[in-house]
Amino acid sequence: MARQTAHTPLERETHKNRQFIPGHLMPASALINVMTQAARKAARTLVRDFGEVEQLQVSIKGPANFVSAADHKAEEIIFRELNKARPQYGFLMEEGGEVEGADKSHRWIIDPLDGTTNFLHGIPMFAISIGLERDGQLVAGLVYNPIADELFTAEKGKGAFLNEKRRLRVAARKTIGDAVVATGIPHRGRPGHPGFIKEMSTAMKEVAGIRRTGSAALDLAWTAAGRFDCYWERNLKPWDMAAGIVIMREAGGIVTDLQGTDKMLAKGDVIAGNGHMVKAIRNLVAG
Ligand code: 2AM
Ligand code: CA
Numbered sequence: 257m258a259r260q261t262a263h264t265p266l267e268r269e270t271h272k273n274r275q276f277i278p279g280h281l282m283p284a285s286a287l288i289n290v291m292t293q294a295a296r297k298a299a300r301t302l303v304r305d306f307g308e309v310e311q312l313q314v315s316i317k318g319p320a321n322f323v324s325a326a327d328h329k330a331e332e333i334i335f336r337e338l339n340k341a342r343p344q345y346g347f348l349m350e351e352g353g354e355v356e357g358a359d360k361s362h363r364w365i366i367d368p369l370d371g372t373t374n375f376l377h378g379i380p381m382f383a384i385s386i387g388l389e390r391d392g393q394l395v396a397g398l399v400y401n402p403i404a405d406e407l408f409t410a411e412k413g414k415g416a417f418l419n420e421k422r423r424l425r426v427a428a429r430k431t432i433g434d435a436v437v438a439t440g441i442p443h444r445g446r447p448g449h450p451g452f453i454k455e456m457s458t459a460m461k462e463v464a465g466i467r468r469t470g471s472a473a474l475d476l477a478w479t480a481a482g483r484f485d486c487y488w489e490r491n492l493k494p495w496d497m498a499a500g501i502v503i504m505r506e507a508g509g510i511v512t513d514l515q516g517t518d519k520m521l522a523k524g525d526v527i528a529g530n531g532h533m534v535k536a537i538r539n540l541v542a543g
Contacts, residue, residue, distance in 0.1 A: 295398055438468065
């Protein structure tokens with residue numbers, strides 16, 4: 257859709273070269289505004305509940321059920337807000353599953369609380385993740401860590417931003433020996449433990465350091481921000497990745513599955529980084 261004529265000096269400037277202007281907010285699109293409002297609203301209850309979890313840590317019952325309720329509550333808020341703003345769109349949600357919309361070409365892909373284990377343990381590293389698919393293509397993404405108040409957003413063709421003002425760019429590093437690489441370690445009861453140990457043992461000999469945050473959405477957003485040089489993980493769900501993939505791509509990054517194709521959502525595995533890193537890490541962990 258054609259953009260309206262830019263009026264303010266900021267708009268003219270950003271329209272012209274899309275550069276980050278220090279201290280100024282980027283004018284977000286209506287779509288990003290809708291997603292941001294929904295995420296911020298859900299974040300308020302998540303933050304309140306996170307405070308409670310920290311108290312519950314010491315109780316005998318344990319906070320697992322409480323966290324699951326927090327998760328559902330946040331998802332309901334996001335669903336309600338997005339549904340109000342775009343009543344025709346469909347949904348794919350971690351808790352609520354698939355909800356068909358009258359508009360078959362648009363679908364929200366939502367994880368209301370990515371990093372559940374962190375949340376449960378009082379570790380302030382979790383995020384709300386909202387992606388939008390149009391005709392099977394990922395076109396917008398939001399990842400919000402409400403504790404750090406870091407909002408990562410991107411829309412296809414319009415760049416990726418942190419807190420609506422800092423333009424995101426993947427790290428340029430090419431030397432694998434200098435790379436800080438994020439990954440996910442399969443939990444108890446999940447498949448792939450021996451395979452993961454093999455991958456880790458190969459990767460740890462070659463890269464500068466390995467990190468594990470416990471939130472795939474944040475791993476992708478942080479790789480988009482150039483904090484991690486690369487990220488790989490297996491056995492993920494579409495809602496763990498959808499938003500982060502758009503943010504990565506709009507930050508100039510490459511995202512593939514472990515075979516090097518773009519079937520990440522279907523296959524459930526992912527490698528993200530700049531082109532050099534993705535190739536190098538793929539050779540190490542999938543070669
Ligand atoms: P979650 O916190 O919403 O469960 C951690 O490596 C990443 O894997 C997180 O993004 C986590 O999302 C995701 N994940 C997907 N399926 C999972 C599962 N069955 N158990 C734990 N983490 C899972
Ligand atoms: Ca998740």
